[in-house]
Amino acid sequence: MSNKEKSVHVGEECFQQHGPTLMFSNIKYCIQERVGLLCKKGPEKVILKDISGILKPGMNAIMGPTGSGKTSLLDVIAGRKDPAGLRHGTVFVDGRPVTNDLRLTSAYVVQDDVLMGTLSVRENLLFSANLRLDPKNHSSADKQSRVENILEELGLTECANTKIGTDFIRGVSGGERKRCSIGMELITAPSLLFLDEPTTGLDAYTANCIISLLHKLSRNGKTVIFSIHQPRYSIFEQFDQLTLMHKGDVVYAGKADKALEYFSLLGTFIKAFNNPADFFLDIINGEAESTLELPATGKPHETLITIVVCVLVLLELICATDVEQVCQAFEGGLKTKGEKVDYVTSFFYQMRILSHRAVLNLLRTPQTSYAQWALTVFFALLVGLIYYQIPLTLPEGLQNRSGAFFFLVINVVFSNLGAVELFIKERSVFIHENANGYYRTSVYFLSKIGADLLPNRIVPNIFFSAISYYMMGLKPAFLSFLCFTLTMTLTSIGAVSVAFMVSATVNSLAMANLLVALPFVIMMVFGGFLVNLNNMLSWLSWLEWISIFKYGMNAMFITEMTGQLFYVTDNITIQGEMFLQGQGIDYSRWGFWQNQVALIGISSVCLVVAYIQLRRIKRWK
Numbered sequence: 001m002s003n004k005e006k007s008v009h010v011g012e013e014c015f016q017q018h019g020p021t022l023m024f025s026n027i028k029y030c031i032q033e034r035v036g037l038l039c040k041k042g043p044e045k046v047i048l049k050d051i052s053g054i055l056k057p058g059m060n061a062i063m064g065p066t067g068s069g070k071t072s073l074l075d076v077i078a079g080r081k082d083p084a085g086l087r088h089g090t091v092f093v094d095g096r097p098v099t100n101d102l103r104l105t106s107a108y109v110v111q112d113d114v115l116m117g118t119l120s121v122r123e124n125l126l127f128s129a130n131l132r133l134d135p136k137n138h139s140s141a142d143k144q145s146r147v148e149n150i151l152e153e154l155g156l157t158e159c160a161n162t163k164i165g166t167d168f169i170r171g172v173s174g175g176e177r178k179r180c181s182i183g184m185e186l187i188t189a190p191s192l193l194f195l196d197e198p199t200t201g202l203d204a205y206t207a208n209c210i211i212s213l214l215h216k217l218s219r220n221g222k223t224v225i226f227s228i229h230q231p232r233y234s235i236f237e238q239f240d241q242l243t244l245m246h247k248g249d250v251v252y253a254g255k256a257d258k259a260l261e262y263f264s265l266l267g268t269f270i271k272a273f274n275n276p277a278d279f280f281l282d283i284i285n286g287e288a289e290s291t292l293e294l295p296a297t298g299k300p301h302e303t304l305i306t307i308v309v310c311v312l313v314l315l316e317l318i319c320a321t322d323v324e325q326v327c328q329a330f331e332g333g334l335k336t337k338g339e340k341v342d343y344v345t346s347f348f349y350q351m352r353i354l355s356h357r358a359v360l361n362l363l364r365t366p367q368t369s370y371a372q373w374a375l376t377v378f379f380a381l382l383v384g385l386i387y388y389q390i391p392l393t394l395p396e397g398l399q400n401r402s403g404a405f406f407f408l409v410i411n412v413v414f415s416n417l418g419a420v421e422l423f424i425k426e427r428s429v430f431i432h433e434n435a436n437g438y439y440r441t442s443v444y445f446l447s448k449i450g451a452d453l454l455p456n457r458i459v460p461n462i463f464f465s466a467i468s469y470y471m472m473g474l475k476p477a478f479l480s481f482l483c484f485t486l487t488m489t490l491t492s493i494g495a496v497s498v499a500f501m502v503s504a505t506v507n508s509l510a511m512a513n514l515l516v517a518l519p520f521v522i523m524m525v526f527g528g529f530l531v532n533l534n535n536m537l538s539w540l541s542w543l544e545w546i547s548i549f550k551y552g553m554n555a556m557f558i559t560e561m562t563g564q565l566f567y568v569t570d571n572i573t574i575q576g577e578m579f580l581q582g583q584g585i586d587y588s589r590w591g592f593w594q595n596q597v598a599l600i601g602i603s604s605v606c607l608v609v610a611y612i613q614l615r616r617i618k619r620w621k
């Protein structure tokens, strides 16, 4: 019988399977504070002060008042915190030093559930299974059955087909959401489960249900480690190990049911009917009646705790591994920076799963698309009615065509302002999933762009062009219509690419709206149609070369004016080319195509920058 299959008794609790033991030793973590408007580097703030401890199979709670460093400790030992702040310290799992692998093989449930609101509970779990289980070892049927088992285990069967919920869709309850988040992480059958404040925001009953669920998991081969604020007694009594924190220090690390004894030895006694969890926090906050002095760096009993913990760490290490392994372990440590993430699924497989989710998302939140389509039809009819059947007589023939093209380009460019939310709305979901090895950044980027460009930009533009072109009575040749539609579509893609670039760069929608309007206005002013750049602002005339407006309008003029005759009187006509010459527009074949190439160039540069910015988003906490 293997170690895992044995029923192991720890204290009075029956463990069906043993989870791993996690040890951390001498962890010092600092953050660089920023001061002033220019965010100059300020003094370094120590948020974890040389702390050590052992987290054993079972339920391990990290408790402490707000700002005491619970989440920071959890993040450091789970490998989620920026390694730049780690001054020294080591983390071992079953005697082996932690590497980037831990991040991918353990599970971390974040405080704010990051789930796709438009998908049902089952679909979210299946998404996780599809991307995190190796298709070589797990067939579709395997994945399905694992999802069903988890639904059953977490008591989610009844709401399996209910959507998680968005601003537009009423979804599952808070407790069900949390259980779904836990389920997303249990898909890979991790033996280490980290949870950041799993009960925050839940009512007392639901919080108890979540902790009972974690307790059940901890008896089946999972070591559950979580930070928690101020649990009620029925929750507290389910803890096996307790780590109490105060200002970045560990003030108690040991069995939860021995903590009262420990503090009574130090001269603090709990009052009758008081909840031990409240009592500990009162001690830490200095509100309990006691003779106890809490540890601060250098105080005697902190040193004692550290020594005891270090001895325990060494003992556990020596029991678990041989001496050589221990030495290697100490050399390893938490240096995870720069290690490459290996994905279990291929690029194309990820692309299929993500595109499927993006399409589902689009279909299930049609409000934005409806609005986009309604506006498209409205503006097409509006411009068609204002410039209905433009005559070929002068001067109105020229004046109305210039006005119509300017109106069209403005409408096409500014209707893309809404695209700035593309990478902002789902940023937390992307960061969580990408950091947990669900998919590559490139796959996410391409699937999002693809799912947006085709239904929201390209197809509506073709409709817009068809309605407005024939209502305005422009050149009837079908080829001219195709050139016009191509120009409109590429102008739209150019503008939306600028919006995507901004969207991937900033994380606030208000900021993004400001930043995207600015280049659009600059491009409009310096497009060469509103300001004569030869006479005024000539030192800024280079800006016309990056103006989407300039290329869009030039291409439209070339399409419409070449081969067109305008009537001054019934007998006197002027060729459209004369107008183009007057404007300095090259109306040769290449002259037309160079505008399209420039629009494609602007779009490509913006999309490449957007992708780079997406890659640069910090995954660390």
Ligand SMILES: Nc1ncnc2c1ncn2[C@@H]1O[C@H](COP(=O)(O)OP(=O)(O)OP(=O)(O)O)[C@@H](O)[C@H]1O
Pocket: 031, 047, 064, 065, 066, 067, 068, 069, 070, 071, 072, 073, 227, 229, 621
């Ligand atoms: N990335 C960071 N940048 C700036 N300060 C940070 C950062 N991470 C942690 N801190 C600071 O470190 C201290 C500990 O933070 P941490 O979130 O770990 O505490 P906590 O005990 O989990 O608090 P809470 O219960 O309120 O979540 C706080 O003072 C916090 O402001």
